[in-house]
Amino acid sequence: MKPLTCAATRRRLQAFHDRELTVADQIGVSSHLEWCDECAAALADLRTLASALQTLAPGRAAAVDEAGSFERAVLNRVKAEREVSFVAQVRDMFDDLHLVYAGLGAAAATVVSVVITLSMMRFASAERPDSLAAILSVLSTSVGCDSVTDLIDGGGCSRWQEQFQRANESAEQDTVFALDAVVIDKGRLADLERLRSHRHRQGAEAQIETIEGLMDSLYRARLETQIPQLAVTGNMLHVIERATVRANANKPLDLQLPPGKKRAEAGSVPLVLALLQLD
């Protein structure tokens, strides 16, 4: 063991006097004091001072000897209770701020994720307006109009017309028209005459002409009457299939389409045909 110098011994002398040194330091200081008279004199001063102070309160010092062990036991017990207390554990937890930062970061990330998810659920549209599902949704939505007259005039059908416009404007390849007409079992369209009677209304002439052209095409389709061997559903699908207007390369419709719209590709298979095959 390396011997201590006088300076090192003086730094440890007070703790040595108070018996607060480790065993190794106590051995080092003791071995130094055996041959160093100056450090031994300093230690003697400390002991003289201690004895002088103890003479100031002799009764108290004697009581200390008796109650010393009990007092230390109480203090150690209090210290042990404090170390295992909840407050002490929380304080120890916050001593290492890395855990606090990690917890705060995880909480912030969770909050941001929840906010983003709720925003997406709130603002994201359910479907593209030009998708087939959206078009079918528009076609299947109740118009809410009393007659075709209200549809042309635009009164009371704002929501339906909004969906119709959105689906129509978003379509890039096909032009979609939703017609409100009733196909009867005799193979003709009801209310077509009423639709024609409004052809001179303001602001809708171009659209009326387009719809009228589609209606003429429906008339030229020569709708057949019921087929006895098919069920009612099959008859309806047959009529709808025959009434479906689609672009044909051999016989194009002479319609005025809105600018930016293209005609549908010839030969596209209608959805109704697929339904017929399933039936």
Added chain:
Amino acid sequence: MLAQKQLAQQLQLALDRLPFDQRTAIVLREIDGLSYEEIAYSLGVAIGTVKSRLTRARQALRSELREARTA
């Protein structure tokens, strides 16, 4: 005997002149016999603070004792 009584009086005066923190630390250590850790826990300070207070208190009291002996 008279000299010891005078020395004790001088020491008591020197102890009273000490700052409260140093006086408390030296009394708890030398008279009550508490350890550094117990003093620190009792006063609510760090162990290093207890050591420094004890050192300053002992230096002051030793100088008072030297003056009393020489006088």
